[in-house]
Amino acid sequence: RSASLVNRHPDRFLFGTDNVAPPDQATHLAVYRLYEPFWRLLTPEASRQVRLGNYERLFDEARRRVRTWEKANVGR
Numbered sequence: 001r002s003a004s005l006v007n008r009h010p011d012r013f014l015f016g017t018d019n020v021a022p023p024d025q026a027t028h029l030a031v032y033r034l035y036e037p038f039w040r041l042l043t044p045e046a047s048r049q050v051r052l053g054n055y056e057r058l059f060d061e062a063r064r065r066v067r068t069w070e071k072a073n074v075g076r
Helices: 004-006 025-034 034-042 044-073
Strands: none
Touching: 004 034, 025 034
């Protein structure tokens, strides 16, 4: 059910963990690898969007908005 939902609305989901300052990459990737069965149920497009595309879209837009706010409000 979850994969079906994500495949229908891939722009509404973002992969992430609560893993704070892992001691090494293997520890960090352990959580990601737990999702491997789920990734296989997604279309390639949905999988890429959830794992990377939505992050890029959200954070790029946030950066643009912050810079716009700074130009309008900082140094007045």
